[in-house]
Amino acid sequence: MSSNDANLLNTANSWVREGRKVALATVIETWGSAPQPVGSQLVIDGDGNFEGSVSGGCVEGAVVTEAQDAIETGKGKVLAFGVADETAWEVGLACGGKIRVYVEPVTGA
């Protein structure tokens, strides 16, 4: 875990303390040349503000949308992105890799 990850945890916690609704997105699996390693995270709030990275910019937009959905429903879900995916043409990974991202709301605040 790098200090960047630690900064993200601090960001997530301070956003929660400010009363913002927060979700975390975490890369749980990668295949091929994915730009961000497993464990990389994105912190997202209910307004779509985000910090961190799960793909180096390719799929963050889609992850942010799904994260806001997770904040609404209170449930986590797994997202898959990659060239084999139907949505790849819209939000694909230009590097040709595939990733799975777990999106979960921060609860209990």
Added chain:
Amino acid sequence: MDISVLETLQKARADRLAVAVVTDIASGAQEVVAQRYADEHALADALENGFRFDKSGVVSTDTAEFFIHIHNPALRLVIVGAVHIAQAIVPMAKAAGYDITVIDPRGAFATEDRFPGVALHADWPDEVLPEIGLDARTGFLALTHDPKVDDPALVAALQSDCFYIGALGSRRTQTARTERLKQAGVEPSRICGPVGLDIGARGAPEIAIAIMAEMTKALRLGLDT
């Protein structure tokens, strides 16, 4: 993720404790497992492997799929010698995620002006190093060129688990140092010197790149590859 899990992770980082978050991907259920209790866990093998290689990942059992997110203690870099090259290394090491400590008994070198935002110790390294504790997530550099300062620090580093030991100095300096350390009763072959990958570095910033590259290699691949 419950806010309490987030707070546990922050505390573990402050205490330099290795922990993992285990998530049942289907249900979202989560638990935090400390490394020292990993061997008692149902996913003991995967957890211990993850801690050892600093590798998070998905494991599947007959009934469920789990994501193991390893949170090892932060990488740390301890630099003996608040010298010009150290000033070039600090911002790069920070960007790579290291917590940095700089030690130099010469108070004129170890100043906040020269090293803003770095943990500074204007003391002799052999006095400071025991309280800092060099562990397997720590890299170590001796950069003063002065055997009085570097040698005792290198002895302490060689007796520790730190993953990288680099010492500034020419081949001749390195040979003389190796002899002194052997006489002091330690095996100095782990020391990387002349320090840094051989990329023809010129000047402090390029030497810093060479050192950061060598330390990264030690961390990710080991130096034998």
